[in-house]
Amino acid sequence: MFKKKFKRVFLALDTNNIKIAENFVKLLKKDLAGIKIGKELFSCYGPDIIKKFQKYKLPIFLDLKFHDIPTTVHKAVKAINSLKVTYLSIHSLGGNDMIKSAVKASSFTKILTVSLLSHHNQKSIKEIGINQPIQSEIKKLIQNALKNNIFGLILAPQDLGIIKKIKKKITIFVPGIRLKQNKKDEHKRSLDPLSAIKKGATYIIIGRPITKSKNPKETLKLINQEIENYLEKN
Numbered sequence: 001m002f003k004k005k006f007k008r009v010f011l012a013l014d015t016n017n018i019k020i021a022e023n024f025v026k027l028l029k030k031d032l033a034g035i036k037i038g039k040e041l042f043s044c045y046g047p048d049i050i051k052k053f054q055k056y057k058l059p060i061f062l063d064l065k066f067h068d069i070p071t072t073v074h075k076a077v078k079a080i081n082s083l084k085v086t087y088l089s090i091h092s093l094g095g096n097d098m099i100k101s102a103v104k105a106s107s108f109t110k111i112l113t114v115s116l117l118s119h120h121n122q123k124s125i126k127e128i129g130i131n132q133p134i135q136s137e138i139k140k141l142i143q144n145a146l147k148n149n150i151f152g153l154i155l156a157p158q159d160l161g162i163i164k165k166i167k168k169k170i171t172i173f174v175p176g177i178r179l180k181q182n183k184k185d186e187h188k189r190s191l192d193p194l195s196a197i198k199k200g201a202t203y204i205i206i207g208r209p210i211t212k213s214k215n216p217k218e219t220l221k222l223i224n225q226e227i228e229n230y231l232e233k234n
Helices: 018-031 039-045 048-054 070-081 096-105 122-127 134-146 157-166 193-198 216-233
Strands: 009-013 034-037 060-066 087-091 110-114 152-154 171-174 203-206
Touching: 009 018, 009 216, 018 039, 018 048, 018 216, 034 048, 039 048, 039 060, 048 060, 060 070, 070 087, 070 096, 087 096, 096 110, 096 134, 110 134, 110 171, 122 134, 134 157, 157 171, 157 193, 193 203, 193 216
Parallel strands: 009 034, 009 203, 034 060, 060 087, 087 110, 110 152, 152 171, 171 203
Antiparallel strands: none
């Protein structure tokens, strides 16, 4: 079993089948840093899904990406906080007042902000009216989030260099992780696990490269071993 400090993988439970999700957690729990529950699973089962997985004693990242008026987000975050979820995502595009409301509403759950989702590229953000370079937009959104005392950031792998330029240490979750042999699918700005850690990721979020592999347990162990070997030397 890997030491806690070397466990950097949050397993993305991107399914609407609770049995499949639970089987993966049972199989992999000893080698995970935590689990991520997204909109699909939460929409199917609601708050009960949180209670279902809390028995495994793993940190839970509820990835709902709240983006609404400040009052609505404040009330929603308070509801999630009462469930004792470890992490919750919100959109930094919601602006300063919304981010402040989310942070103020939570006494337990740690707030993470996502700037631009990992499927975006320069062409797609232009289509929604953002004309400045994608890196400049992301940097601006990160700076706004940081000044509002969020706990951590969710960054696409190729955007990790931005936070180094800002020179602030903060917890960073990175989705869009793909093994070198995997196709990149909808994630336009993906990276392999070790490269993401080298570039500053605190935790990496991985779903299909593990759950769709022929041997999920072995795949996770190989990822962990590669990360441990690197971190022990650095």
